[in-house]
Structures are given as structure tokens and as C-alpha cells.
Amino acid sequence: MIGVTRPASRARWLSWPVIAVAVVGLTLSGFAARFVLDVQQTDDRERFEVRAERTRTSIRDRINSRSAVQEVLRDALTARWPTGRADFHELVRSADGDDPFAGVQAVSFDRLVRAEDRAAYEASVRSDTSLNGVGYPEFEVSPPSTEFDDLIVVDFIEPFEGNEAALGFDIGSDPARREAIERARDLGELIATEPVGLVQAGGDALGLLLISAVYDTPERLVSEPSRRRHFVGVVATVVRTDDLLAEVLDAQPTLEVEIYDQGPTVNRPLDQFGPDRLVFGDEDGRFVEPDGSVDGDHRRLDIDVGGRRWSLMARPTDQLQTSTLAPILTGAGGLTLTLALAALVGLVTGARSRAEELADRRTSDLRSLVASAPDATVVVDSNGSIVLASDQVARLLGHEPADLIGEPVEILVPESLRAHHVDHRDGFAKRPTVRMMGAALELEARHADGSTVPVEISLSPLPAHSLGSVVASLRDVSTQRKAFREVQRANEMQSAFLGTVSHELRTPLTAIDGFARLLASPDLELSDDQQHDFLQRIIRNSQGLAILIEELLEYSRLDRGTFGLEAVDGDLLEMTRHVVDQLGIVIESHTVVVDGTPTPVHVDPSAITRIVTNLLTNAVRYSPDGTRVSVTVEPSTDAGWAVLTVDDEGPGVRPTDRRLVFERFWRGEQTDQAGTGIGLAVVGDLCALAGGRAEVTDAQDGGARFVVTLPVRRDAGVNGTLVDGTLQRDV
């Protein structure tokens, strides 16, 4: 085996389509992930903003609702003024029947008490049993002293339980509360305080107070002095901001909220976010910086409540934080698809490049195969056009290979068969197999010069995507075909020879046998002449048989190559005369005349005997009885050769047969003539063996003339052996 190595090719999968697919795919995946992220962020942002807004609305509604309850309560007090403790108790509960204290620490009426009336007031409260039957014996106003002339003392408070500590507290002693009270009194509107520590919880819990002024007349008071004049106290709702807002904010777990008090709206609201401004939120974990900035996404919403502005600061909690899962999944999905696609493209392009490489290799293999093929080879495509032709085509058919490219293959088919060939070609295309074309037919191809060349054509289909669809190899078989015909003819001749030999042997034998029996028959009375005639016939037939048998033996010897010649010097004329004399009765039916001049010759005498005998036998056989046969011996005009001529008066040999008469078994058209077809073949072979030659031409009188030329000189003679019709010279 011959090892075949191939140059290492670059990694097939890393082709430009794969890279392109990968780049485009990754880019698109990136865009897709980014898009999904954007959409999600936008969506999240919108959700966040909606929730923040909802939270603000919810808080405002809650406070407004609370404010509305307080206003109803205040109006009721004003309308019934002076109102007692029991009435208040009743009013608070009826103002908001469902849950009068939702988110509320306490609702109180805080009475305006002049500093000088303090003691009297304390006494009246201690003895007020309208609600509990025992009064409030421990009651006193706190703190014990104040810088103001008027006190605003928590007089009625509901619910009482849990708020006992607040009873008697002078809320006017606290500046923040006092400021709110005065604004509420002067404006006649509900005012909210800034965040304050709640008394009830010991000041720890943050809260705010909604404050509405109560006047002693239901009339509408339009001026500040009249309001001050009629002012009798305030209704205050103590709101626990944590309680009020937590309920709202707990409903929005996705938001983190801090609320800052920015002060009264009548003043320019401040942007202050210090811990002291915190209304709601985790005091220790604030996310709003004191300057109001927030790290990350957030939203600021202002709420105006009770004449104050609150800033609601909201930011999304982790629950609302944009999930990166979808973009990651999108990106990962894109990446996976890209890789799969790139792999697929890699496989496909790899397979295709392999296929192309294979096809290229196949094509180049095919080209070199065609170029080196000993036969003339053409490759034809499915349309019957020649796509490749080997140099051998030029040698065999005379066409330049380059000129044939693109021509229909029928250019190589003899004109008479072209139409048929197109059909045959279609037939082959339908069932392509490796086969000989026109099996059992003697095919011919057309030469460029218009002649035809005997060929054998083998067809091989090519695989798809090859250079062409069929390879046709044309082999010149003119030699084989000629040889085949010769063998065929030789066989026919040999079989005819057997028939002839049987006939030629049996006829004289029958004659000898018949005449001998007649002579031996006791019943027949034969005259002397008859007996002599029969004996002559017996002798003549015997001699004929002897000659025939000698011919057969010579043929056998020549055929086996055992015919040895021993050349000696002699006179051809004398030798010829001697042979003619010996033939006697065999040639007595004709007039045989020997003439000429003594001619030296260097040849085996037995060869002369056979040559002369066979030529004369032939002349006698093929010319009518009684005609003349002339034998002439002369030196050749070319020095060094002796010429023996035998003329007869028979029909002669046709020019076309003149080469054939010296071939074995050939007996001319008239096969009814006697003879084995051996005699002249022996003449031809012996002449060749003796270094001469034999020819046949026309005699002067129209018969056949056989001319034998033999060497005169010793050195011209040849000693050798004829093998298979070829002279093998002795060395």
C-alpha cells in the first residue's frame, strides 16, 4: 500500500460563516437581553411610581378622612356649645361610627382656661361626675406653671383608658402645639402640628395632632379678631403616625417609605430631611440623606395635610427591584441559540467544505486519471457535452482535447449513428452502470478526418457533483478486431480443410479400391486394354495420394517448425527437370514444358522438389486437361537471384486473391476444385525459408503465372527454421 498524507487543513468548523453567525447571534442576544432589561425596568419603574402615588393618595385620604371626622366633631361641639363631658363622649363615638379610634391615640377637647381661672377650673373638673359618677379627684393641670396667660388644657379625652395621663395636660405649654393651636384659632382651619412626642407614650412615640378651633357661636366668623374673641378651645386628634401610616404602607411591601415634615404651607415649605423632621420611617435606618438625596431610584411626593407639607420619600424594596432573571435568561437563551446555530452552521459549512474538498479532490483525481489513462478518455456531462478529454483522444481520433471541450459527444460518433446515440445516452442516464457500450456490437468512433476507428467503449457513471456524469474510455481495437477476423477465417479454413482432405484422400482411395476389385473380380471378363487402363488408374491415384500425403506431412512439419533446410549449390534448371520427370503420370493430362538456362542456386534440393511439385500440381488442377503448362528457369535481371516461373492456361488468380493464395487452406472461390489449400502455402513458406519469395501474376495467355525467386549465392541463402510462419534463422 502506498501511504497517502494530506496537508493538515485548518479547523473546518471555524469558518467565516460560523464566526459571522456567532458575532451576529451574540450581538442580537445582547440587544435582546438589554431590551428585556429596559422593558422590565420601565415596567418596574412604572409599577413603583404607581404604588408610590397610590401610597400618597392613601395617606392623604386617611388623614383627610380623619380631618373630616374631626371637623364634624368640632362643628357639633360648636353647635351645642357649651357642651358637657357626656355629650363629648357621645359625639366622638357618633362622628365615626365604625371605628372612631382607627389609627388614633385619642380625641380630646382642650379647653381655653385663663391662667387666673386655673384653680376654679381644676375644682370643677374634680367634681364633674357626669361621665363616671365619681369625678376626677386627682385632677390638676400640668405642667404646674406656664409663661402664657391662657392655658389649653385637655379637658375631655376619649377613649379615657390609656389616655389618663393626658387629662389636664396644657398642650399650649408646648411651643409646637401652641403654634398650631394659634394658627387653627386664627385661620378657623384644621391645622396639623409638626411631629411631636406623644404624652401618652411618655414622649417616645411619634405622633401629630390635628387641631381645629372651637368657637362659642355657630355663626360664621370671618375675621381673626372675632375668632379670637369667640375661641373656647380646640378639638385635637392625636394621630399615631406609625399606626396611621403603617396600615397603608404595610399594604405596599414593595415600597420603602419615609415621610418628612416640611413645615406649614403658609411659609415657604422647607426641604429638610433631618431626623427631627421624620414623621414616619425607621429612625435608625433612614435612606434619605439630610439634604434630601437618595442613593438609587426613589420618588418624592409631597402631601399637604392640615396646612403642612409632608414629603413622602419612597424607594422600591428588593421585592420591587428589577429582576435580572429575565434578561439573563434572554441572554442565556440567545447565547445557547447562537452557539447551537453556530455549531449547526459550522457542521453544515464543514460538511459542505468537506464535500467541496472531496469534489475538488475527486475532480483532480479524475483529471489525472483521465490524463494518465492508456485509453482515449472523455468525460461527458449530463447534457452530453464533453467536459474533459485526454491527450490519447488526439492520438486515436485526431481531435485536440482542448477543441472538444463543450462539444457534444456525438462529434466522436459516426454520422449515421448520431441520432441513435442521443437516445442511447438518455437510456444510460436513466440506468447508469459500469458497462461496455454496445456490448456484442462492433463499435466505431469517428476520426477528425472523417474516417472511422474500431473501438471498444466502456462507460462509467460518475457520482453526483463530479466534473461530469459519465466517463467513456475508448480503446483502439483495430488490431484485435483484425486478429479476431483472421482467427475466425483461419478456423473456417481449417474446418474446410478437414472436409477437403477427407474428400481428396477418399476419392483416389475409392478409385484404387474400386479398380482393384474390378481386376480381382472373377465374374468380369476384362480385355487386356481394360486391365491395363485400370492398372494405370490405380497407379495414378496412388501417386496422387502420395503427393497429397507428402503435402500434409510438409504442412505438419512447417506448422510445427521442424522443417529444416540444408542448402547446397546446384543448377535450378536441372533440378526442375528432374522433378518434372519424376511426376510423370500425375501431370500427363497436361502438356508440361520445361525451358530456360542453367542457373546456379544455393538451396536445399528437397525444397526445390516440393516447390516445383506443388506449383505443377496446382497448375494441372486449376487448368483444363490438355492445356499447356510452361516452366521456365532464368537468372534474375538482378544479379544474385534465380527465377522459376510456372505459367498455366487456366482462369488465373484474381488480383484480390493474389496475396491469399499462399495462405494455408485458402482454395479460392471455387471450393469445388480439388486440392487441400496446402500446396501453395508450402511453396510460399519454403521460398521464405530458403531466403527467396513467391508471387503470383498474370500469364501472357491469361492464365496464372507463379514466380519463385531463390538466392544464387551461398551467403544470400539462409539456413533456418520457420516457426509459426516466421523464419527463425540459424545462428
Next chain:
Amino acid sequence: MNRDVLIADDTEDMRVLMRMLLTASDYSVVCEASDGQEALTRWREHRDRPLCAVVLDHRMPEMTGLEVAEIIREERPGQHVIICSAFVDDELTAAADALGVPIVGKKEISRLADSIAELD
């Protein structure tokens, strides 16, 4: 029925031999021919006096014995014909059988007269 016979053979020796043999058996060789064409001509000349038998060599110039026999059979189906051949092979036997013509080998030529007698 007369005993007139026509013989045809391209070899004079054979004609002489056949005549001797047939004459010895009281047949009369009324004519001889040396080729097929001559045999047919001579046979037709004897239309007025039909022959007892026609003896034909097979291998003759101009026409073979069988070719002559075939024409004779067409022209006169009742005419007895014998083929006398030196070389008898299957091909010749089959062709002769098809024509209904008996063959006598030349090596059995001494039986020629008997063969003619058997035709009747």
C-alpha cells in the same frame, strides 16, 4: 421399368468405376456428366424416356449433387436419385433426409447397384 441410369461425377476415374459396377449389374449408363449443371442438362434431355435412377456425386463444380437433386425433385417428384459422396457428414445427411434422397458413401461404392435396386 427400364434400367437406364445417369451418373455424374467430376472425376473420370469414378465415372468409369461406376459404369463398370452398374453395367455388371445389368444397368445401362445412358449418359454421364462431369459437373452439376451438365447432369441437370443431360437429365432433362431424357424427359421423353424417364431414367430408372440418377446417381450424383455431391461435390461437383457448378452445382452440388444435392442442388441438382432438389431441382429434379421439383420437376419430377417420382424420379429416383442417389447421392454418392466421398465425405458424408451430419450436415449432408440431414439435407439429404429432408429431400428424401438416399446417400451412398464412396467407400461403399460396390453396393451402388444394390442401393439402386432398393429404391423400387
